[in-house]
Amino acid sequence: MRGLLILAVAVIPAVAQNPVVHLTNATHPASREFQVGDRFEILITGAANQSISVRTTMRGRTDWGPIIGWTNTSGRWSTSGQFEKGDFGDWSEVWTVGGKVANPALHFSVGAPCLKGGQGFAASTGVNLVISCETADGRQTFGTASDSEPFRTPDGRVVRGRVRSNMTADQYHAEILQYLITSRASDVRSGRHGDEAGDLIMKMIGPNALNEDETRNVLSIIRAAFERPEPIPQTARDPSRTLLLLRNLADSADRESVKQQIVETVAYVLAR
Incomplete structure (x- = not known):
């Protein structure tokens, strides 16, 4: 996504109390689908003067943005841009406004602009897809890139590709934590003990909020990290970073049952 333009729209007052995000196709307004070359617009409505961040997932890689x-002052913010050839494939975006997850989470695909009735072929292996077809600019080939290649976020930042050969210990454990947070794993042991787990989660997610299921997963990870005192390093016995994480989760939670689980997890950590 290149050539992004960030705007603050101050004409119409926001009507939604909870943050809401709208993704529209500016090239084909009646379409909910996107193709390479289409322009897009993202509009967020919520409370006034609230921070905005986005978690972007493409090709199995997730960027927890700043x-x-x-x-x-009207509670609005917008951005626009154009999908390019490198954006071909499936996308997921979770926007955070003022520490709250904006609804809905966005899941969409950017397809190939093949001409109707034109010749073409498609081949797929696993999650990778290659399409070759006739377009308005002649015959072109589109393919999903590997996770080792960079991708561009909605705000124009370039996220470097994954390089497994020289990952640091924190990067390795952050990928484990990310999987445990965003999936339904039965074993929530992350390999981090005591305050190490909460500290690394805070560094990873930054200002981005979590949904209810993800919050509950974090609570399970925290409990597992403090379950046994023996493996906890001396430097990770002070749970200050974990308690700060739990406070942030409580601030972003809406459901009372989730808030209660957070309170119980705080008590569990303090009792260890």
Whole structure:
């Protein structure tokens, strides 16, 4: 996604109390699908003067982005751009506004702009897809890139590809934690003990909020990290970073049952 333009729209007052995100096809407004070459617009509505960040997933890689903007005094923020050839494939975006997850989570695909009735072929191996077809600019080939190649986020940042050969210990464990947080894993042991787990989770997610299921997964990870005192390093026995993480989760939670689980997890950590 290149040539992005970030705007603060101050004309119409926001009507939603909870943050809401809208993704539209500016090239074909009536379509909910996207193709390479289409322009897109993202509009967020929520409370005024709130920070905005986005978690972007493409090709199995997730970028937990920093704060990229703020809603204006009317509670609105928008960005626009154009999908390029390197954006071909499946996307997921979870926007955070003022520490709250904006609804809905966005899941969409950027397809090939093949001409109707034109000749073409498609081949797939696992999650990888290659399409060759006739387009308005002649015959072109589109393919999903590997996770070792970089991709561009909605706010224009370039996320480097995954390089497994020289991953640090923190990067390795962050990938494990990310999987445990965003999936339904039965074993939530992350390999980090005591305050190490909470500290690494905070560093990984940054200002991005979690949904209810992800929050519950984090609580399970924290409990597992403090379950046995023996493997906890001396430097990780002070749970200050974990308690800060739990406070942030409580601030972003809406459901009372989730808030209660957070309170119980705080008590569990303090009792270890």
